[in-house]
Amino acid sequence: MKILLRNPRREIEMQGTRSVNRLLDDLDLNRESHLVIRNGTLVPGDALLADADEIEVRPVISGGSH
Amino acid sequence: MTAVGSKCKVCKGPAVIGLRRHHAHFCAEHLQQLCRRQMAKAIEDFDMLSFDDRILVAVSGGKDSLAVWDMLIEAGYQADGLYVGLGIGEYSDSSGGYVRRFADERGLNLQTVDLRDDYGFDIPTASKATKRVPCSACGLSKRRVFDKAALDGRYDVLVTGHNLDDEAAVLYGNTLRWDIDYLARQLPVLPATNGFPKKVKPLIRLTEREMAAWCLVRGIDYIVEECPIAAGNKHLVYKQSLNVIDESSPGAKAAFYLGFLDRMAPILQGRSAAATGQLHDCERCGSPTTSTVCAFCMLIERSAEHDPVPVDMVLPKRARKEIS
Numbered sequence: 001m002k003i004l005l006r007n008p009r010r011e012i013e014m015q016g017t018r019s020v021n022r023l024l025d026d027l028d029l030n031r032e033s034h035l036v037i038r039n040g041t042l043v044p045g046d047a048l049l050a051d052a053d054e055i056e057v058r059p060v061i062s063g064g065s066h
Numbered sequence: 067m068t069a070v071g072s073k074c075k076v077c078k079g080p081a082v083i084g085l086r087r088h089h090a091h092f093c094a095e096h097l098q099q100l101c102r103r104q105m106a107k108a109i110e111d112f113d114m115l116s117f118d119d120r121i122l123v124a125v126s127g128g129k130d131s132l133a134v135w136d137m138l139i140e141a142g143y144q145a146d147g148l149y150v151g152l153g154i155g156e157y158s159d160s161s162g163g164y165v166r167r168f169a170d171e172r173g174l175n176l177q178t179v180d181l182r183d184d185y186g187f188d189i190p191t192a193s194k195a196t197k198r199v200p201c202s203a204c205g206l207s208k209r210r211v212f213d214k215a216a217l218d219g220r221y222d223v224l225v226t227g228h229n230l231d232d233e234a235a236v237l238y239g240n241t242l243r244w245d246i247d248y249l250a251r252q253l254p255v256l257p258a259t260n261g262f263p264k265k266v267k268p269l270i271r272l273t274e275r276e277m278a279a280w281c282l283v284r285g286i287d288y289i290v291e292e293c294p295i296a297a298g299n300k301h302l303v304y305k306q307s308l309n310v311i312d313e314s315s316p317g318a319k320a321a322f323y324l325g326f327l328d329r330m331a332p333i334l335q336g337r338s339a340a341a342t343g344q345l346h347d348c349e350r351c352g353s354p355t356t357s358t359v360c361a362f363c364m365l366i367e368r369s370a371e372h373d374p375v376p377v378d379m380v381l382p383k384r385a386r387k388e389i390s
């Protein structure tokens with residue numbers, strides 16, 4: 001599966017079906033700080049991601065005291 | 067491939083998000099319902115807004131400010147937007163574009179102020195000229211520009227998109243320093259006083275994650291890229307620490323901040339400099355200040371004497387290394 005990561009914007013490729021939570025664990029990312037979008041739609045932690053899917057992992061934490 | 071499990075707590079349809087502090091999953095429709103109710107509760111509990119108010123929303127192009135503008139309009143409030151160009155390189159150019167598109171697509175009224183054009187400085191220059199960290203120069207400038215725009219435009223109230231994570235992180239920092247003056251002022255509503263408009267934060271009961279999800283399910287295109295200056299700053303570290311705590315005790319972050327409002331803020335009432343009457347008028351601009359000339363007038367004066375500073379010069383060391 002193609003995975004788009006942000007800040008900085010980059011793309012990685014991973015093989016093998018796994019859940020959203022598993023993907024975040026594999027990438028060592030905090031669940032509260034990220035949302036996962038599968039083929040353009042927001043999906044919850046137990047949604048399964050397959051090789052054909054296009055994934056975006058979007059960080060939701062903004063810095064700065066703005 | 068479709069989701070195997072999670073169903074929406076309300077309608078049992080397929081969920082788009084799990085919110086551990088609510089021990090539940092929600093579909094797109096009922097996530098929105100939850101966000102609307104949380105905002106309405108904050109507005110009501112703290113008497114933030116009325117439907118007759120003329121509201122000015124400070125918008126940055128990020129998820130929170132565009133979400134709160136969207137939510138207020140949807141709820142039937144009269145809200146215009148205010149965007150301030152900070153002169154932070156490409157980030158400012160790009161964030162301004164998101165705000166303009168959001169306003170244009172919805173036919174909303176947007177005001178813009180540009181620090182360089184209208185005040186003669188930008189954030190990198192002000193930061194160097196005043197030896198303040200950039201976020202401090204930025205916060206001060208934004209506060210003053212927001213205040214002035216709200217008063218000049220005769221708005222009843224100024225809205226900012228600060229969410230639960232923002233407020234919890236500020237509270238965490240203030241508590242680590244036991245900064246009683248800041249703690250006493252950390253309220254979601256600041257009433258109008260001489261020289262300051264009324265200011266409110268309708269998103270204090272909603273997390274960053276919920277706000278990002280709101281934007282996604284509502285199709286709001288916001289700037290995901292960070293302000294380059296934010297990288298690795300203390301505020302971000304506080305947020306991350308709170309999320310680590312929240313991951314092992316879901317709801318701890320919300321309890322920390324909402325418990326402060328409920329039980330600690332009343333105890334601190336009347337302890338800030340403003341409340342104890344230590345403020346007088348700035349001799350240049352007339353704004354309330356604790357000294358003779360206010361910090362913003364000093365910042366304008368020092369920046370005017372300083373050569374323009376490119377944004378790279380004020381980036382945290384780590385971010386500078388990534389660029390080179």
Ligand code: SF4
Nearest residue numbers: 064066201204293296
């Ligand atoms: S991160 Fe700091 S400098 Fe950047 S917009 Fe936010 S407050 Fe301003």
Ligand SMILES: [Zn+2]
Nearest residue numbers: 074077093096
């Ligand atoms: Zn539902």
Ligand SMILES: [Zn+2]
Nearest residue numbers: 348351360363
């Ligand atoms: Zn002044």
